Amino acid sequence: MRPNELTATEALSLMRKGELSVEAMAQACLARVEARDDAVRGWAYLDPQAVLEKARVLDAQPVKGPLHGVPIAVKDVILTQDMPTQHNSPLYKDSFPRLDAGCVKTLRAAGALIFGKTDTTEFASVTRRGTARHPLDPTRTPGGSSSGSAAVVADFQATLGLGTQTAGSTIRPGSFCGIYAMKPTWGAINREGLKMLSPSLDTLGLYARSVDDLELLADVFDLEDRAPPPAFSLKGARIAACRSPAWDKTEPATREAFERGVALLREAGAEVEPLTLPPAFDALPEHQATVMAGEARATFLSEWRAQGALLHDDLKALAAARGVTRAQLLTALDAAAACRVQFDEIAARFEAVLTPSARGEAPQGATTGDAALNAMWTLLHAPVVNVPGFKGPNGMPVGLSLTSPRYTDRRLLNAAKAIAPLFEARGAA
Amino acid sequence: MRPNELTATEALSLMRKGELSVEAMAQACLARVEARDDAVRGWAYLDPQAVLEKARVLDAQPVKGPLHGVPIAVKDVILTQDMPTQHNSPLYKDSFPRLDAGCVKTLRAAGALIFGKTDTTEFASVTRRGTARHPLDPTRTPGGSSSGSAAVVADFQATLGLGTQTAGSTIRPGSFCGIYAMKPTWGAINREGLKMLSPSLDTLGLYARSVDDLELLADVFDLEDRAPPPAFSLKGARIAACRSPAWDKTEPATREAFERGVALLREAGAEVEPLTLPPAFDALPEHQATVMAGEARATFLSEWRAQGALLHDDLKALAAARGVTRAQLLTALDAAAACRVQFDEIAARFEAVLTPSARGEAPQGATTGDAALNAMWTLLHAPVVNVPGFKGPNGMPVGLSLTSPRYTDRRLLNAAKAIAPLFEARGAA
Numbered sequence: 001m002r003p004n005e006l007t008a009t010e011a012l013s014l015m016r017k018g019e020l021s022v023e024a025m026a027q028a029c030l031a032r033v034e035a036r037d038d039a040v041r042g043w044a045y046l047d048p049q050a051v052l053e054k055a056r057v058l059d060a061q062p063v064k065g066p067l068h069g070v071p072i073a074v075k076d077v078i079l080t081q082d083m084p085t086q087h088n089s090p091l092y093k094d095s096f097p098r099l100d101a102g103c104v105k106t107l108r109a110a111g112a113l114i115f116g117k118t119d120t121t122e123f124a125s126v127t128r129r130g131t132a133r134h135p136l137d138p139t140r141t142p143g144g145s146s147s148g149s150a151a152v153v154a155d156f157q158a159t160l161g162l163g164t165q166t167a168g169s170t171i172r173p174g175s176f177c178g179i180y181a182m183k184p185t186w187g188a189i190n191r192e193g194l195k196m197l198s199p200s201l202d203t204l205g206l207y208a209r210s211v212d213d214l215e216l217l218a219d220v221f222d223l224e225d226r227a228p229p230p231a232f233s234l235k236g237a238r239i240a241a242c243r244s245p246a247w248d249k250t251e252p253a254t255r256e257a258f259e260r261g262v263a264l265l266r267e268a269g270a271e272v273e274p275l276t277l278p279p280a281f282d283a284l285p286e287h288q289a290t291v292m293a294g295e296a297r298a299t300f301l302s303e304w305r306a307q308g309a310l311l312h313d314d315l316k317a318l319a320a321a322r323g324v325t326r327a328q329l330l331t332a333l334d335a336a337a338a339c340r341v342q343f344d345e346i347a348a349r350f351e352a353v354l355t356p357s358a359r360g361e362a363p364q365g366a367t368t369g370d371a372a373l374n375a376m377w378t379l380l381h382a383p384v385v386n387v388p389g390f391k392g393p394n395g396m397p398v399g400l401s402l403t404s405p406r407y408t409d410r411r412l413l414n415a416a417k418a419i420a421p422l423f424e425a426r427g428a429a
Numbered sequence: 430m431r432p433n434e435l436t437a438t439e440a441l442s443l444m445r446k447g448e449l450s451v452e453a454m455a456q457a458c459l460a461r462v463e464a465r466d467d468a469v470r471g472w473a474y475l476d477p478q479a480v481l482e483k484a485r486v487l488d489a490q491p492v493k494g495p496l497h498g499v500p501i502a503v504k505d506v507i508l509t510q511d512m513p514t515q516h517n518s519p520l521y522k523d524s525f526p527r528l529d530a531g532c533v534k535t536l537r538a539a540g541a542l543i544f545g546k547t548d549t550t551e552f553a554s555v556t557r558r559g560t561a562r563h564p565l566d567p568t569r570t571p572g573g574s575s576s577g578s579a580a581v582v583a584d585f586q587a588t589l590g591l592g593t594q595t596a597g598s599t600i601r602p603g604s605f606c607g608i609y610a611m612k613p614t615w616g617a618i619n620r621e622g623l624k625m626l627s628p629s630l631d632t633l634g635l636y637a638r639s640v641d642d643l644e645l646l647a648d649v650f651d652l653e654d655r656a657p658p659p660a661f662s663l664k665g666a667r668i669a670a671c672r673s674p675a676w677d678k679t680e681p682a683t684r685e686a687f688e689r690g691v692a693l694l695r696e697a698g699a700e701v702e703p704l705t706l707p708p709a710f711d712a713l714p715e716h717q718a719t720v721m722a723g724e725a726r727a728t729f730l731s732e733w734r735a736q737g738a739l740l741h742d743d744l745k746a747l748a749a750a751r752g753v754t755r756a757q758l759l760t761a762l763d764a765a766a767a768c769r770v771q772f773d774e775i776a777a778r779f780e781a782v783l784t785p786s787a788r789g790e791a792p793q794g795a796t797t798g799d800a801a802l803n804a805m806w807t808l809l810h811a812p813v814v815n816v817p818g819f820k821g822p823n824g825m826p827v828g829l830s831l832t833s834p835r836y837t838d839r840r841l842l843n844a845a846k847a848i849a850p851l852f853e854a855r856g857a858a
Contacts, residue, residue: 081526
């Protein structure tokens with residue numbers, strides 16, 4: 001197995017034994033980029049020489065951090081002091097603030113190799129595709145807005161990736177690309193230095209090729225639950241099967257994955273119960289759209305006033321946002337706050353809640369897909385993990401989401417770790 | 430009257446008539462800095478030559494923005510692409526990211542003269558004094574954490590100022606320094622590029638020497654109410670007099686100002702009613718502290734992990750934050766969300782709610798004062814305006830706060846505009 005195909009956990013184990021250098025790891029990833037970038041086009045900025053230099057510096061360090069030398073792809077709406085941050089916007093072409101986002105600084109302090117910047121939709125907000133293509137089919141999107149990070153992690157060009165999620169921008173690409181994706185509890189990871197879209201929703205997203213790797217990131221980012229997580233056993237685990245208020249948007253690929261996921265869990269001894277949320281939750285997808293548009297009016301005011309003509313038309317509409325009144329924004333915010341308390345109570349009765357990650361397989365064309373199945377969970381501030389393993393009629397990956405109450409991220413990862421081998425081995429069988 | 434003593438509204442009027450140039454305005458402010466900086470020490474960074482160059486560029490522009498040439502002081506936790514941003518922290522000494530915070534970009538687009546960076550407590554978070562001293566008494570604090578912006582606006586060194594507020598960091602210095610201060614509704618102004626402390630609380634703060642000037646800023650920052658604000662008349666206005674759950678922290682200076690303020694409003698024909706908030710509100714000051722500490726754990730993780738030894742001891746405690754559990758954080762967040770809905774309903778019955786701005790006069794010693802009287806309103810996300818005009822036993826300024834429901838910022842400014850002349854003329858009489 002080539003080093004770039006290893007998970008972070010596997011690579012760190014070899015590095016600790018002296019069997020793999022950071023430079024060799026970086027070279028393997030760079031070789032994969034060299035071979036595949038014409039097809040996948042996931043990078044917005046990548047300087048191979050700078051990567052190798054940073055790798056050699058890490059190799060020379062006597063003290064190794066918990067992510068020592070692990071190549072991490074960073075969505076290009078996240079500030080990096082040693083690389084430009086361009087937001088896929090002409091307003092920020094060649095913009096190069098000498099500042100790390102909080103999350104990047106934390107990763108560097110853990111010894112990570114900040115590898116390069118990845119393609120995003122403009123300001124992580126519109127659904128027009130950037131450069132990135134699905135690693136398995138260039139006519140399809142890897143999903144968005146965290147298109148590049150999902151694509152390069154799925155394609156073994158980087159080991160881990162950072163995305164963001166305001167509606168469904170981390171979980172949906174994870175599902176489309178067949179990798180693990182996590183949107184932690186809102187507020188659990190610092191968002192300083194991320195382009196803001198909607199402060200009540202914006203969340204850093206994590207990409208990996210195993211749950212162990214998500215746990216590594218959870219350690220580095222200090223994710224801690226409201227109570228110590230109990231041990232998880234599939235046998236007897238109470239799992240809620242929640243079709244969600246957006247179920248009517250799902251395609252057969254997702255419906256079949258969901259039914260198969262439920263059946264696999266039951267076969268493994270879990271007690272799966274259908275969960276229908278209270279009627280107030282039906283309005284949450286619309287409330288999420290209201291909050292996003294209502295708050296985007298403030299977050300894009302500066303670009304709108306300074307150089308509004310250079311904004312994408314979708315963003316002009318968001319920045320102007322005359323369609324959402326302050327009263328509507330408050331109604332949506334207050335309804336969401338009330339539902340959060342309710343959801344925490346409901347979800348606490350289960351070890352995890354299973355729900356769709358996307359409408360179906362990655363679509364073709366100019367879109368990056370629809371966040372309909374993700375928006376509600378983002379508004380609820382709940383942690384979500386995408387578990388891959390299923391396939392649609394075109395052979396493209398389909399994932400399912402696990403979610404749980406706010407600040408039960410570690411408990412959720414425990415559940416995902418037990419469920420992942422089941423879905424990976426038998427989801428597409 | 431020297432140009433630096435003008436309000437922005439007055440200066441803009443002269444500029445429009447061709448009777449004042451931006452350069453002359455800048456020179457007047459710089460002369461005041463030259464004369465007073467040894468005493469007030471409000472600036473963290475100021476380059477007079479660069480200021481004059483920017484002023485001449487503005488003078489040469491054919492199109493004048495709504496804040497054309499108005500000198501604005503920027504708290505040094507807010508990014509500016511043409512000046513360092515150092516957070517009064519050794520971790521950011523000489524840090525110079527080439528990026529404007531959203532609010533600074535918006536002000537530049539309006540033609541403002543971004544004048545210099547102002548003294549702040551470390552990361553706007555601890556209560557240890559920085560360099561700035563009270564303009565009227567160097568043994569006293571101008572308040573914190575927005576110490577420098579409040580001091581230089583009060584001292585006629587700049588016309589307007591930007592601060593931030595997470596507990597009481599904008600309103601309290603406004604009260605101590607005897608100027609107008611506004612904390613808008615949470616979320617109404619973009620916070621991108623401000624150092625984050627507690628995302629559920631952090632708010633950009635505004636300083637001015639008149640309500641007209643706050644209205645100018647409200648226009649530029651696109652503040653809009655949930656409903657069009659009605660005309661305000663003191664005669665018959667319903668004003669709530671709310672001692673707030675922190676009343677027992679007030680000193681005689683504030684108690685007397687409050688009683689005098691109530692009497693002046695009644696004399697002017699307002700119907701002033703005592704307002705006691707429901708018992709659930711008594712816990713809000715403590716919830717604010719819980720939210721701030723609970724969220725600071727995430728926001729300071731990167732500094733803590735990278736160079737924790739260089740953090741102030743208060744910040745080490747915040748970053749470690751083992752004292753606040755996730756469960757406590759959620760309890761505080763949810764209680765606040767419920768109280769917001771209640772407060773909006775209660776406060777909507779009045780034209781404005783009058784409440785203390787600080788415990789009393791600006792204190793002496795190493796402290797920047799106590800946020801006890803401000804913390805609750807910050808947590809409620811309500812807009813707050815400090816109206817000056819009163820004096821304590823040592824002759825130092827004392828202000829009173831006006832507050833109202835979320836997204837009634839313009840209605841609140843209407844009330845402040847009518848009340849300001851009354852307090853200014855007769856508050857200290």
